[in-house]
Amino acid sequence: RYQSLAYNRVLEIHKQHLSPVLTAYFSEPLLLHQGYMEWLFDYEGNRYLDFFSGIVTVSVGHCHPKVNAVAQKQLGRLWHTSAVFFHPPIHEYAEKLSALLPEPLKVIFLMNSGSEANDLAMLMARAHSNNTDIISFRGAYHGCSPYTLGLTNVGFYKMELPSGMGCQSTMCPDVFRGPWGGSHCRDSPVQTIRKCSCAPDCCQAKDQYIEQFKDTLNTSVAKSIAGFFAEPIQGVNGVVQYPKGFLKEAFELVREWGGVCIADEVQTGFGRLGSHFWGFQTHGVLPDIVTMAKGIGNGFPMAAVVTTPEIAKSLAKCLLHFNTFGGNPMACAIGSSVLEVIKEENLQENSQEVGTYMLLKFAKLRDEFEIVGDVRGKGLMIGIEMVKDKTSRQPLPREEVNQIHQDCKRMGLLIGRGGTFSQTFRIAPSMCITKPEVDFAVEVFRSALIQHMESQDK
Numbered sequence: 248r249y250q251s252l253a254y255n256r257v258l259e260i261h262k263q264h265l266s267p268v269l270t271a272y273f274s275e276p277l278l279l280h281q282g283y284m285e286w287l288f289d290y291e292g293n294r295y296l297d298f299f300s301g302i303v304t305v306s307v308g309h310c311h312p313k314v315n316a317v318a319q320k321q322l323g324r325l326w327h328t329s330a331v332f333f334h335p336p337i338h339e340y341a342e343k344l345s346a347l348l349p350e351p352l353k354v355i356f357l358m359n360s361g362s363e364a365n366d367l368a369m370l371m372a373r374a375h376s377n378n379t380d381i382i383s384f385r386g387a388y389h390g391c392s393p394y395t396l397g398l399t400n401v402g403f404y405k406m407e408l409p410s411g412m413g414c415q416s417t418m419c420p421d422v423f424r425g426p427w428g429g430s431h432c433r434d435s436p437v438q439t440i441r442k443c444s445c446a447p448d449c450c451q452a453k454d455q456y457i458e459q460f461k462d463t464l465n466t467s468v469a470k471s472i473a474g475f476f477a478e479p480i481q482g483v484n485g486v487v488q489y490p491k492g493f494l495k496e497a498f499e500l501v502r503e504w505g506g507v508c509i510a511d512e513v514q515t516g517f518g519r520l521g522s523h524f525w526g527f528q529t530h531g532v533l534p535d536i537v538t539m540a541k542g543i544g545n546g547f548p549m550a551a552v553v554t555t556p557e558i559a560k561s562l563a564k565c566l567l568h569f570n571t572f573g574g575n576p577m578a579c580a581i582g583s584s585v586l587e588v589i590k591e592e593n594l595q596e597n598s599q600e601v602g603t604y605m606l607l608k609f610a611k612l613r614d615e616f617e618i619v620g621d622v623r624g625k626g627l628m629i630g631i632e633m634v635k636d637k638t639s640r641q642p643l644p645r646e647e648v649n650q651i652h653q654d655c656k657r658m659g660l661l662i663g664r665g666g667t668f669s670q671t672f673r674i675a676p677s678m679c680i681t682k683p684e685v686d687f688a689v690e691v692f693r694s695a696l697i698q699h700m701e702s703q704d705k
């Protein structure tokens with residue numbers, strides 16, 4: 248009884264004192280009490296399989312025992328020094344993280360959030376190139392700070408205010424929703440139902456999208472640019488993948504135009520994509536700047552920008568670039584233990600194996616249900632795009648997607664949402680999940696789809 252009073256009180260406080268644009272997923276918001284590994288428990292003791300891991304953030308599991316033990320030890324040792332005093336866990340972390348990146352990406356700036364990391368990456372790109380214009384994809388999400396809002400091209404986040412001076416958007420090469428289709432064109436065990444005229448290994452769709460990219464360069468910017476931001480797979484936009492080879496050609500063009508290439512690994516990094524530790528590696532490209540956050544700290548606020556010594560030096564245009572909490576001892580100790588857990592528990596391999604198993608299972612639902620338009624992704628980053636029907640590819644109306652989402656929650660499965668019309672379910676659990684849990688999740692999702700069909704027949 249006490250607990251349900253607390254629930255109403257929480258809703259009241261949320262309404263009165265918290266941001267009015269911080270909306271909960273469900274009409275009856277979930278009030279969480281506790282989490283352990285891939286599970287969450289609400290205030291009534293109901294158990295949920297967390298297949299969205301705090302928006303792709305809890306990389307190795309809620310309250311992972313090893314990460315918790317390291318955090319507790321550091322808590323009793325030293326919480327904070329500002330960057331002007333040194334403390335070995337910070338340096339140990341910098342060494343460990345840089346070892347995971349290819350040459351010449353070896354200089355690390357520690358930050359507190361993805362937006363902050365992308366803010367800094369924008370500043371670096373401009374300082375290094377002496378140019379202003381930065382390009383990002385439509386559908387991209389790179390942050391909500393006034394600076395990064397210019398790069399974020401997801402309608403929900405835009406305001407009727409000028410944002411991001413010098414930021415230009417370009418067409419997202421989306422092989423499912425874009426104009427040219429692209430079966431066989433994306434790096435996923437599951438291809439789109441959209442046919443394109445390519446033979447299995449060629450990529451005409453990619454060429455069409457590259458023409459669009461060139462068009463942006465020729466028409467929207469002056470002679471040169473500062474940089475180009477890309478997520479290896481778009482997260483917020485609903486796990487959107489580009490045709491194979493697109494990023495490689497786009498990076499070459501960006502460099503010809505004087506800009507640097509920035510990979511936003513906030514969602515795709517740290518082994519989530521399975522085949523590689525970093526998403527950019529899956530495209531066979533080498534960025535000049537890499538930004539990372541979310542999974543880096545398993546839910547503890549931390550982020551990083553990694554770049555080359557040469558680009559890092561461009562910040563010397565000012566005397567000091569300072570961040571009070573960036574690289575604090577707690578974050579670094581936690582970050583180190585997250586890297587150790589990923590290695591010790593073979594979580595990247597688990598992403599590859601269990602992720603592929605899950606993708607193929609969800610793909611069978613696409614064959615079974617007309618409203619499942621696309622199943623895509625890589626490793627443990629999966630999108631299921633809901634449509635009215637496969638021929639029109641019109642997004643399934645929001646209320647219907649809401650109902651399926653709500654039904655999954657009722658049956659103990661938490662998944663995410665994304666896409667311009669909120670039409671795509673996003674699945675990105677902690678990397679410790681198992682095949683039996685995937686079987687459970689797929690069955691729950693299937694039941695929710697059957698319930699949806701039955702409700703439409705009435």
Ligand code: PMP
Nearest residue numbers: 360361362388389390482513540
């Ligand atoms: N980049 C990407 C790809 C993201 O998904 C996000 C967060 N959704 C950010 C940047 C911003 O990160 P943060 O919320 O930590 O500022």
